[in-house]
Amino acid sequence: MSKNILIVDDEDGIRYSLRGILEDEGFDVSEAESGEKALEHLNEDQPDLVFLDIWLPGMDGLEVLDRIKKEWDWLPVVMISGHGNIETAVSAIKKGAFDFIEKPLSLEKVVITAEKAVEFSRLQSENKALRTRIAAEQPARLTGQSESIDSMREVIGQVAPTDAWVLITGENGTGKEIVARSIHSQSQRADKPLVAVNCAAIPEELIESELFGHEKGAFTGAEKAQEGKFELADNGTLFLDEIGDMSLKTQAKILRILQEQRFERVGGRKTINVDVRVIAATNKDLFQEIKNGNFREDLYYRLKVFPLEVPPLRDRNKDIPLLIDEFITSLNRQHGFKPLTFTEPALNILTEYSWPGNVRELKNFVERMLIMFGGKEVGPDKLPPEIANGPRIEKPETDQEQLPLPLPEGEVDFKKARADFEAQFLEAKLREYKGNVSKLAEAVGLERSSLYRKLKAYEIQVD
Ligand SMILES: Nc1ncnc2c1ncn2[C@@H]1O[C@H](COP(=O)(O)OP(=O)(O)OP(=O)(O)O)[C@@H](O)[C@H]1O
Ligand SMILES: [Mg+2]
Incomplete structure (x- = not known):
C-alpha cells in the first residue's frame, strides 16, 4: 500500500520538487502552503509522514510541530530547514521531530529520510499494538502483601x-x-x-x-x-x-x-x-x-x-511501595514510558498520604509522574502539593498500648479508664503513706509540684 505524505511549505518551488522526488518513489503526496492549512488538512485526514518547513508565514513550523505532537503524537515529522537554520532544526528534534533535511534539497537524503520515517512509524504502531495486547492479556492480579490483602486472597480462593x-x-x-x-x-x-x-x-x-x-x-x-x-x-x-x-x-x-x-x-x-x-x-x-x-x-x-x-488503601499502606512498583512496571510495558524511581523521603510521604481515592488515585498518580519525570529520580520537591501537603494517615494511638489493664475495645473511653485507674492508685498509695505527699512523690517518681497538680485534678484530699 502506498504511503501518504503531506508537504508543508510556502515556496511553490520546494513543494514542486519534493512532490516530484517522492512520487517517483511511489508515495502519494498532498500539499499545504501554510501551517494553518496543514492543520486543517490533518484534522480531516492524517498522512503517514509530514515534511514541514521551519520558516512559514503566519504560524511557524515549530508551532505547527507542537500542535502535531499534541494531537497526533505518533505522526513522524521531518523538518525542512533553510541555510543557517540548523540550530532551530535541532530544537525541533528536541520537540519530537523525527529528522530534518536541508535546503537545497538532496534527492538522496529526501528519499532515505522519508523511508526511514515511515518505517519508524510502522514499527512504533506495531509496538504499541503489541503492548496493548500484552496488557489486555494480563490476568487480574491483586498486588499486596499486607495481612488484609493476604486474607482477601485466601477468601477469594475459597469462595x-x-x-x-x-x-x-x-x-x-x-x-x-x-x-x-x-x-x-x-x-x-x-x-x-x-x-x-x-x-x-x-x-x-x-x-x-x-x-x-x-x-x-x-x-x-x-x-x-x-x-x-x-x-x-x-x-x-x-x-x-x-x-x-x-x-x-x-x-x-x-x-x-x-x-x-x-x-x-x-x-x-x-x-x-x-x-x-x-x-x-x-x-x-x-x-x-x-x-x-x-x-x-x-x-x-x-x-x-x-x-x-475490600479495605481502603490507608488501612494497608504497607502495600503502597509495592503497588507503585507494580504500576511503574505495568504502565511501562503498556506505554513504553522510561522507568522512574522515588527517593526514600518521597516514598515515605507517599506511604503516609491517606489516598482518599485509594488504589485508583495511586495508579493515576504514578502514570502522571511517569509522563512528567520518566527516566528520572523523584524526590519530595517534585511531588504535587495536593499529595505532599494532603491528608495523612492518622497514627495509631500509643495510649492504648500502655494501658495497665486489657479492656474490651470500643466499649471504654481509654483516656478516662486510665485516669480512673491512676486516681484510685494514687489515693490508695497516699493512704499507705499516711498522707505524706513527699514520700508518695518519691515512690511514684514524680516531682512534688507535679504530684500536687495531679492530686488536685483528681480531687484527692490532702490534709
Ligand atoms: N491490589 C491491586 N493490585 C493491582 N492493581 C489494583 C489493585 N487494586 C486496584 N488496582 C487497580 O486500581 C484501579 C481501580 O481498581 P478497580 O476498578 O477494581 O476499583 P473499584 O473499587 O471498582 O473502583 P470504583 O469504586 O471507582 O469503581 C484499577 O486500575 C485496578 O487495576
Ligand atoms: Mg469499579
Whole structure:
C-alpha cells in the first residue's frame, strides 16, 4: 500500500520538487502552503509522514510541530530547514521531530529520510499494538502483601470455586472490580465470559433491554433483535457493578430475574433460561441505603450470599511501595514510558498520604509522574502539593498500648479508664503513706509540684 505524505511549505518551488522526488518513489503526496492549512488538512485526514518547513508565514513550523505532537503524537515529522537554520532544526528534534533535511534539497537524503520515517512509524504502531495486547492479556492480579490483602486472597480462593453469589463492598477505587475478575478467573466458569454491567451508567428506560435484550421492532429504533447481558453471561459470571445506584423499579425487576434465572426479551414471548453466577459491587453502605428506603432489603439479602469487603488503601499502606512498583512496571510495558524511581523521603510521604481515592488515585498518580519525570529520580520537591501537603494517615494511638489493664475495645473511653485507674492508685498509695505527699512523690517518681497538680485534678484530699 502506498504511503501518504503531506508537504508543508510556502515556496511553490520546494513543494514542486519534493512532490516530484517522492512520487517517483511511489508515495502519494498532498500539499499545504501554510501551517494553518496543514492543520486543517490533518484534522480531516492524517498522512503517514509530514515534511514541514521551519520558516512559514503566519504560524511557524515549530508551532505547527507542537500542535502535531499534541494531537497526533505518533505522526513522524521531518523538518525542512533553510541555510543557517540548523540550530532551530535541532530544537525541533528536541520537540519530537523525527529528522530534518536541508535546503537545497538532496534527492538522496529526501528519499532515505522519508523511508526511514515511515518505517519508524510502522514499527512504533506495531509496538504499541503489541503492548496493548500484552496488557489486555494480563490476568487480574491483586498486588499486596499486607495481612488484609493476604486474607482477601485466601477468601477469594475459597469462595471462587463454590459458585456462591458474592457482594463486594468498599470505597471508590479500592479494587472491587479486580476482586470480581479474580473470583471469576478462579471459578469453574473461567473459560466462559464475565459480563460487566455498570448499573449507574444505564438510563432507566434502557435497563430492561440492556439486561434482557429485545426482539426486532420491540420499540422505535430496535431494528434488529439483540441479546441482553443475562444471555451473554449464560454459564459465565454477571458482574453487577455500582448496584447501589439502581432505581427501586429496576431493583424489583432484577430481583425477579435473579430469583428465577428466567426472563423474556423486551417485546418477546419466548422464555429464556440462563445459568449465571452474580457478583455485585457497590461503594455504598447498602444497610444504610435500606434504612433510608433506597435499597430493597430482599435484594440485599439475595445478593449478599457471600459478603466481601475490600479495605481502603490507608488501612494497608504497607502495600503502597509495592503497588507503585507494580504500576511503574505495568504502565511501562503498556506505554513504553522510561522507568522512574522515588527517593526514600518521597516514598515515605507517599506511604503516609491517606489516598482518599485509594488504589485508583495511586495508579493515576504514578502514570502522571511517569509522563512528567520518566527516566528520572523523584524526590519530595517534585511531588504535587495536593499529595505532599494532603491528608495523612492518622497514627495509631500509643495510649492504648500502655494501658495497665486489657479492656474490651470500643466499649471504654481509654483516656478516662486510665485516669480512673491512676486516681484510685494514687489515693490508695497516699493512704499507705499516711498522707505524706513527699514520700508518695518519691515512690511514684514524680516531682512534688507535679504530684500536687495531679492530686488536685483528681480531687484527692490532702490534709
Ligand atoms: N491490589 C491491586 N493490585 C493491582 N492493581 C489494583 C489493585 N487494586 C486496584 N488496582 C487497580 O486500581 C484501579 C481501580 O481498581 P478497580 O476498578 O477494581 O476499583 P473499584 O473499587 O471498582 O473502583 P470504583 O469504586 O471507582 O469503581 C484499577 O486500575 C485496578 O487495576
Ligand atoms: Mg469499579
